[in-house]
Amino acid sequence: MTGRGTGASIKGAIMTRVDPTLFRTLLAGKRIGVVSGTNGKTTTTHLLTAALRASVADPREVVTNPDGANLREGVVSALSTRPKAPIAALEVDEQVVADVIRHGRPEVLIMLNFSRDQLDRHHEINALGRKWRQALTEAGDEGPTVVANAKDPLVAWSAQPARKVIWVDLGTDWSQDSALCPNCGSVLGHDAAGRWDCPGCELGEQPCDYRVDGDEVVMPDGERMRLGLQVPGRFNNGNAACALAAAVEMGVYAPVAIRGMRTVQAPAGRFAIGTYGDTKARLVLAKNPAGWAESLLVMESDPVILAIDSLIADGTDVSWLWDVDYERLAGRRVIATGPRSADLAVRLSYAEVAHEVIPDVADALKGPFDGTVDVLATYSVFLRLCRMGGVDLK
Amino acid sequence: MTHKIVVVYQSLLGIYGDRGNAKVLLKRLQWRGEPAELVDVEPGQPLPPDGLIYLLGGGEDQAQIAAVKQLQADGGLQAGLDAGGVLFAVCAGYQLCGRSFTVGENDEVFAGLGLLDVETRRGPQRAVGEVLTRWTRPDGGLELLTGFENHGGFTSLGSDAKPFAKVEIGVGNGTDGYDGAVQGRVIGTYPHGPILPRNPALADYLLELALGRTLGPLPRPDVNAEHDRLRAQRLEVVRTTKNRAEQTR
Structure with a gap:
């Protein structure tokens, strides 16, 4: 949504009209990390980009769409600025994720959260989850590793068919949008520790690999890393934990990734x-x-x-x-x-x-x-x- | 005695900020010096039988089905109505009070609670946008109501239900030129907004109906002025928007 009408989107729209295969050809052959979900996409994309750039000799090797233009046109426009860049960190609208999985074969896909947004337009958020599941199922062994918000039942259900899932506890507690099991429709329950569970089917909260604790991220091996970000708010520590997990999965040494993320100040004007x-x-x-x-x-x-x-x-x-x-x-x-x-x-x-x-x-x-x-x-x-x-x- | 404003299943039926209706009812009692509390009931918890007003709001298909199942299993809503409570139901909450409703592209039919003699079926297109209706109060007074509707179902009234308000702008029930239905102490309507902050006269009417007595004017001139300003703005917008489907969605 956010990209509509920006300069980048208009440029991308014209380019796509001239060559409809651009979306596919520009994505091909790159190592790609994708960020999607309702809230936090733009900031998380900036954090992932910074983490990846910290690990390469020339930051221009990592191309990104920093301005939130996250539909096909925005992605095309961003990629065309450095068509030969070997690495891409892309913010992608929830509706476009399935296409990117199909045509871009990303290495990593971050699923931040699914929340009610613009009620006048999206009527059922479950339909989105279904699309993501289908794309992940079709991709099979060639699909991305999914970095998923363990606390969000709709994300958990959407991530289920992925080849590999890295579960993250983002340390935030919004649950008003997920009363029902997206798989079977039962009313979800919660145990004493606050973990969600479905009484009607197998779906339930998975043990997390990464966990946010205040200003620290607890890594899969139990080590604690201080984030020390410039962007404020506990939700951004959660976003950073996801970006960190994705960067590590793409081969970046965690302390290097964090050093990069600390340089992020005001992603697309935020803060x-x-x-x-x-x-x-x-x-x-x-x-x-x-x-x-x-x-x-x-x-x-x-x-x-x-x-x-x-x-x-x-x-x-x-x-x-x-x-x-x-x-x-x-x-x-x-x-x-x-x-x-x-x-x-x-x-x-x-x-x-x-x-x-x-x-x-x-x-x-x-x-x-x-x-x-x-x-x-x-x-x-x-x-x-x-x-x-x-x-x-x- | 503390008056109970009961929010029924916010997690299932609260998609359009419908809890705001409860906040408005609560404060309008408290600001008049009436003891009142807001009671949140979630699936699995029993509904209190002594609610003053019970509120149902909007929700997605699966939530609507789950809510009917839970309410039937609980039985407390009927007990509350039998004890003199008032039920105010909005959007999906309105539909599920009826005899039946459909969900999804396949139009699967589900039985409702049967509290209103209405039936809801998928309409030719989704109704989305600002709404203006004309409500005739039981005392004969006329009130304009403004709200925002967003529903796929169209509703037909049987002989036991009376239409709630006449649609001036918008879709409402989509079948008869009216919005909503009334049957005894059950009132259903499509527009949210939420509807009561936008229409404080309706909020006070519900309170007076439930209490069985009249209330004095709200002793909060600042709040009354803010309501007036908001109403004037929304009336202006809904009346001057030519292409409602495009410009107010």
């Missing part, structure tokens, strides 16, 4: 500091309830700005506002802004969170603020803020 007159604002993107739940945890400033729109790229149905636990902001000052700030204002009132409504985003940023103000925004507002604030989208 970048924009400048708006006298105001400096840290920009955080969240696209759905799962993303908001995690992103609220990294909001540090007082006040904090929440910016909501409902264009196609955001999802036109904002009922998800009531799935986000804004109650946890109680005691903080919130500025509600953006075209759907009236919806947010009602939500914040019922959460008993003190707030001010400033519908125009530029006005909301005027301040004055003590230090850098945190802005948590939906996709289209986030992009607008990046442009307004002089933030690089790569």
